[in-house]
Amino acid sequence: SQTIHQWPATLVQPVGSPLSLECTVEGTSNPNLYWYRQAAGRGLQLLFYSVGIGQISSEVPQNLSASRPQDRQFILSSKKLLLSDSGFYLCAWTSGIDEQFFGPGTRLTVL
Amino acid sequence: AQSVSQHNHHVILSEAASLELGCNYSYGGTVNLFWYVQYPGQHLQLLLKYFSGDPLVKGIKGFEAEFIKSKFSFNLRKPSVQWSDTAEYFCAVSSVTGGGNKLTFGTGTQLKVEL
Numbered sequence: 305s306q307t308i309h310q311w312p313a314t315l316v317q318p319v320g321s322p323l324s325l326e327c328t329v330e331g332t333s334n335p336n337l338y339w340y341r342q343a344a345g346r347g348l349q350l351l352f353y354s355v356g357i358g359q360i361s362s363e364v365p366q367n368l369s370a371s372r373p374q375d376r377q378f379i380l381s382s383k384k385l386l387l388s389d390s391g392f393y394l395c396a397w398t399s400g401i402d403e404q405f406f407g408p409g410t411r412l413t414v415l
Numbered sequence: 416a417q418s419v420s421q422h423n424h425h426v427i428l429s430e431a432a433s434l435e436l437g438c439n440y441s442y443g444g445t446v447n448l449f450w451y452v453q454y455p456g457q458h459l460q461l462l463l464k465y466f467s468g469d470p471l472v473k474g475i476k477g478f479e480a481e482f483i484k485s486k487f488s489f490n491l492r493k494p495s496v497q498w499s500d501t502a503e504y505f506c507a508v509s510s511v512t513g514g515g516n517k518l519t520f521g522t523g524t525q526l527k528v529e530l
Contacts, residue, residue: 336516338517338518340520345424345522345523346522347419347421347505347520347521347522347523348459348505348507348518348520349520350517350518350519353517363517394459398516400516402464403449403461403464404516404518406451406458406459406460407458408458409458
C-alpha cells in the first residue's frame with residue numbers, strides 16, 4: 305500500500321533562517337506531488353505541484369521554492385524565512401485525476 | 416480561475432441533529448468534486464467524491480453529497496450527526512482539463528458536535 309511521509313512534524317525557526325521540508329511517497333511510481341499551506345480560516349492554498357522529476361509549477365509568488373530530486377521525493381525550501389511563512393504545510397500525492405492523499409503535515413513557526 | 420465557497424465557517428450541532436454544509440464553486444468546464452475531512456490530530460482524508468453519473472454520492476460514515484450542476488453546488492449532508500463527526504470539512508474542486516490535477520479548496524467548515 306502507498307504511504308506518504310513528511311518531516312519534521314514541527315519546526316520552530318528564526319526569521320531569516322533557511323528552511324527545508326521533506327516529503328516522500330512509498331508504494332507508487334511517477335506520482336503527481338503537491339505542497340499546500342493550510343491557514344486557519346483560509347483553507348488549503350496550493351503552493352507547488354510536480355508531475356515529474358525536476359518539473360515544478362508554482363501557483364503563487366512567494367518566498368518559498370520546491371524541488372523534486374527523485375521520483376517520490378518533494379522538497380519545500382526557503383533561503384530566508386519570513387514571519388508570514390508560519391503555517392501548516394501539507395504534502396499530497398495522486399496517481400492521476402483521482403483523489404489526492406495527504407501527509408501528516410509540518411507545523412512551521414517562524415519567530 | 417476556479418474558486419470554491421463554503422458558506423458556514425463554524426457550525427455547532429447537538430448529537431442526532433441533521434447536517435448540511437454548503438459548497439459552491441465557480442468554473443466553466445467539467446469538474447470533479449470532493450469533500451475532505453480532517454479529524455483532530457489526523458491527516459486530511461477523503462470523505463466522498465463525484466466524477467460523473469448519479470449526482471447523489473454516498474461516502475464514508477453516513478455522509479452524502481448532491482451535485483446540482485445548475486446551481487454549481489455540492490452540499491454535504493448527514494441525517495444524524497455524532498460526537499465523533501467533530502472535525503473540519505473542506506470542499507474541493509478539480510478541473511478535468513487542467514494540468515497536474517490541481518485541487519482548489521474552500522476555506523473549510525469547523526463542525527463541533529455537542530453531546
